[in-house]
Amino acid sequence: MSTVQFLMDGFATAFQWHNLLFAFAGVVIGTAVGVLPGIGPMSGVALLIPVTATLTSGLPAEAAAASSIILLAGVYYGAMYGGSTTSILLNTPGESSSVVTTLDGYQMAKQGRAGAALSIAAIGSFIAGIVALIGLVLLAQPLSNIALEFGPAEYFSLMLLGLAAVSGLAGNSMTKALIMTIAGLLLATIGIDAVSGIARFTYDIPVLFSGIEFLTIAVGLFALGEVFKTILEKDEEDENIAKINRIFPTKQDLKDSTPPIIRGSLLGFFIGVLPGAGATLASFFSYITEKKVSKNPEKFGKGAIEGVAAPESANNAASGGAMIPLLTLGIPGSGTTAILMGALIMYNVQPGPLLFEENPDVAWGLIASMFIGNLMLLVLNMPLVRVFAKIIQTPKKYLLPIIVAISVFGVYAVQFATFDLYLLIGCGLLGYLLSKNDYPVAPLVLALVLGPMIENNMRRALTISNGEFSIFLTSPLSLVFLIAAAAWLLVPLLLKLKGRQVIINEED
Numbered sequence: 001m002s003t004v005q006f007l008m009d010g011f012a013t014a015f016q017w018h019n020l021l022f023a024f025a026g027v028v029i030g031t032a033v034g035v036l037p038g039i040g041p042m043s044g045v046a047l048l049i050p051v052t053a054t055l056t057s058g059l060p061a062e063a064a065a066a067s068s069i070i071l072l073a074g075v076y077y078g079a080m081y082g083g084s085t086t087s088i089l090l091n092t093p094g095e096s097s098s099v100v101t102t103l104d105g106y107q108m109a110k111q112g113r114a115g116a117a118l119s120i121a122a123i124g125s126f127i128a129g130i131v132a133l134i135g136l137v138l139l140a141q142p143l144s145n146i147a148l149e150f151g152p153a154e155y156f157s158l159m160l161l162g163l164a165a166v167s168g169l170a171g172n173s174m175t176k177a178l179i180m181t182i183a184g185l186l187l188a189t190i191g192i193d194a195v196s197g198i199a200r201f202t203y204d205i206p207v208l209f210s211g212i213e214f215l216t217i218a219v220g221l222f223a224l225g226e227v228f229k230t231i232l233e234k235d236e237e238d239e240n241i242a243k244i245n246r247i248f249p250t251k252q253d254l255k256d257s258t259p260p261i262i263r264g265s266l267l268g269f270f271i272g273v274l275p276g277a278g279a280t281l282a283s284f285f286s287y288i289t290e291k292k293v294s295k296n297p298e299k300f301g302k303g304a305i306e307g308v309a310a311p312e313s314a315n316n317a318a319s320g321g322a323m324i325p326l327l328t329l330g331i332p333g334s335g336t337t338a339i340l341m342g343a344l345i346m347y348n349v350q351p352g353p354l355l356f357e358e359n360p361d362v363a364w365g366l367i368a369s370m371f372i373g374n375l376m377l378l379v380l381n382m383p384l385v386r387v388f389a390k391i392i393q394t395p396k397k398y399l400l401p402i403i404v405a406i407s408v409f410g411v412y413a414v415q416f417a418t419f420d421l422y423l424l425i426g427c428g429l430l431g432y433l434l435s436k437n438d439y440p441v442a443p444l445v446l447a448l449v450l451g452p453m454i455e456n457n458m459r460r461a462l463t464i465s466n467g468e469f470s471i472f473l474t475s476p477l478s479l480v481f482l483i484a485a486a487a488w489l490l491v492p493l494l495l496k497l498k499g500r501q502v503i504i505n506e507e508d
Contacts, residue, residue, distance in 0.1 A: 018059075030080075045075050047223045062361055084101050084117075100287045116253050130371070253305050263290070330353075339445060345449070
């Protein structure tokens with residue numbers, strides 16, 4: 001079957017009435033998640049995994065997986081749309097990839113051009129989403145065919161590259177990111193060893209024999225972590241919101257924004273494909289690029305519409321690009337895609353090259369639903385800008401109990417164990433302490449998801465080579481991945497040391 005035929009079959013799945021409903025619910029919730037400062041796509045997706053499990057319980061296994069991932073992916077790219085709203089109206093990023101949007105978006109809002117800024121953000125996000133999806137359609141099948149040639153040694157090295165990439169770019173301290181990665185790998189070893197059948201780190205506690213549940217960890221660290229942060233730091237102030245006058249941009253706004261949107265979409269997509277780079281890096285690169293190519297760079301930071309169009313296009317294109325390594329190679333490139341991968345594994349759907357052969361309805365249904373979801377977002381975001389802006393004013397005294405209730409009931413509905421509720425609360429407190437001390441949580445979640453697969457592929461490779469570790473170096477592709485992983489960790493470290501040396505020399 002051709003790619004076009006597979007895509008048509010995907011649209012047949014996506015146009016089923018319940019999947020249209022899931023896509024719509026996902027993008028609406030995602031926009032709300034992006035609008036509410038502090039929640040972010042990782043927390044939103046983690047929070048909704050148990051909800052989707054309950055909603056799809058009556059469907060066949062593959063249909064349930066397709067419907068759930070359609071909703072969760074809708075939350076992911078919907079949050080990218082919504083994150084611009086608070087950046088522009090409040091000068092407060094809804095999530096990290098919208099930080100750059102505050103530089104010019106809030107200045108536009110203060111000048112009475114909030115509506116134009118929000119509209120350009122929505123249009124740029126839509127175009128970027130479509131560009132990323134076209135890239136996904138074109139690259140998905142060829143990449144998955146190439147990945148089918150991978151052996152266990154190549155997969156082991158590729159997964160190490162994914163971990164190194166996220167660790168190398170997460171947070172301000174690489175040491176802290178590596179500590180979190182190792183912690184995630186250690187947690188992944190808890191339970192019955194699949195090969196020997198020996199219990200590892202269970203301390204004769206029966207509930208630990210099946211391992212630490214990914215869902216409980218994710219919801220606790222992200223969703224409850226934010227709740228504890230808000231409560232313990234008494235972060236309950238209401239902020240003044242800029243007024244929205246004219247909603248639609250002028251012809252001049254559209255003319256000025258078109259080249260940055262195109263450049264941001266392409267740059268964001270290619271950065272998104274790289275494991276670990278993510279939407280935040282894409283938005284920064286896009287903004288810097290626009291400032292360099294602009295004839296009037298001095299207007300950036302003072303309300304330049306290009307400073308809104310480029311980063312908003314880049315972060316949405318990056319979220320689409322990040323789906324490529326997840327679906328074709330089984331390598332999540334960010335914390336949110338790691339959570340999406342965990343959700344797929346919960347439904348016994350293994351992301352990777354065999355996904356397109358064994359579960360084509362899930363893979364192509366998701367891709368097709370993203371086309372529909374992006375169109376829904378454009379239709380929703382343009383006329384309903386004022387409505388979504390009102391969500392920002394939701395008092396935290398109402399919002400926090402809702403998040404706690406969804407977390408507790410959701411985890412219990414999936415696990416049916418009080419142990420998981422205690423673990424949920426513990427992870428919530430841990431999530432708060434980690435964020436307070438600038439320890440990134442995304443590497444821990446990624447390591448928890450990839451840990452069992454890294455171990456299994458390492459064992460399989462060593463079995464093939466009779467225990468010789470040289471198999472990871474004699475395979476050319478495996479060696480390339482290992483060198484890339486080492487470079488991803490060492491290059492930022494060397495640049496930092498070089499920067500310190502320059503400062504010392506200047507002081508001398």
